[in-house]
Amino acid sequence: MNYLISGATGFVGTHLLNHLRGGGQGVEVISRRPNVGCDWTMESLLPAVLQADVVVHLAGAGVMDAAWSPARKLELERSRVETTALLARACVEASRQGHTPRLVSASAVGYYGPHAPGEVQEESSPPGEDFLAQLCVKWEGALSVAQEAGVPVSTVRIGVVLGADGGALKRMLLPFKLGLGGPLGSGRQSFPWIHVQDLVRLIEFIAQDGDRAGIYNGVAPGCVDQRTFARTLGRAMGRPALLPAPALALRLLLGERSTLLLTGQEVRPSAALAASFEFEHPLLADALVDLL
Incomplete structure (x- = not known):
């Protein structure tokens, strides 16, 4: 199969690229100029x-890369919604020309909004009302033009992706190595995670069959x-995990x-x-042992 990937230089994209090429799949990437909004065109x-x-x-x-000023929120939206809409329209035009690709788009578990532990969210659960949830609603909504045209569309609502070479886990390793690790805030909040290799395998699994279109x-x-x-991370590293990061300090440091x-x-x-x-x-313990 031939894959076309946007975001292939990011953490997940790099792993997906290597996984697919390692399996003998053909892969091309969509690139864009750094520090520029969506510079893609239908012609390109x-x-x-x-x-x-x-x-x-x-x-x-990246949602954690800069403070959420009004301008940054607009950038977060444009970098997702505009690019998704353009790719969806390109798939529709390809279908009109006799070639219908499958379209697999990322989204995030932030779609569901904050929930108390025990309030299990499944693919059919409604969206939340906070900024990230509504961002995901708009992001996924940009796919509708392709769905309505009969293009097989899948959406993957991604949780916290664990990998030793990037993402959240890489940022956590140093404080734990220094013995400064611990829970964030109360520690009672749910932490929906996935091993990066399971995520790229899931994307490939969905892509292999048009009948698997849908939300995952x-x-x-x-x-x-x-x-x-x-x-669990502390045990996997042989380090203590006793120093919680106070919620107030995180709010002062990171804002929204x-x-x-x-x-x-x-x-x-x-x-x-x-x-x-x-x-x-x-299981988390096995995943961390594999990664570390």
Whole structure:
């Protein structure tokens, strides 16, 4: 199969690129100029889309990379919604020309908004009302033009992706190595995680069959709370995990972004399990041992 990937230089995109090429798949990437908004055009995208069996859309500005000023919030939206809409339209145009690729787009578990532990969120659960939830609603809504035209569309609502070479785990390693690790805030908030290799395998699994179109939660079955995550990481590293990061300090340091760390949602990968996808790392302890 031939894949076309946006966001291929990011953490997840790099792993997906290596996984697919390692499996003998053809892969092309969609690039854009750094520090520029969406500089793609239909003319630049369509030839590549016409050659692709699957288009995987992972591009989007990092939600933790800068303070959420009004301008930054607009950038977060544009980098997701505008690019998604353009790719969706390119897939529709390719379909009109006799070639219908499958479209797999990232979203996030932030779609569900903050929830108390025990309030399990599945793919059919309604969206939340906070900024991130509504961002995800707009992000996913940009796919509608492709869905209405009969393009097989899948959305992967991704949780916290664990990998030693990037993402949240890499940022946590140093404080734990220094003996300064611990839970964030109360530690009671849910922490929906997934091993990066399971995520790229799930994306490939979905892409392989047009009948698998739909919404998937990109999380492991073994969701834990943040306190359990910190303790499990500490054990895996042979380091203590006794120093909590106070919620007030995180709010002062990060502002509105602190909601990503201090709240969570217990998310179940119901669609993936129903489709008989097999997680290689369903349990946190095993996943961390593999990564570390």
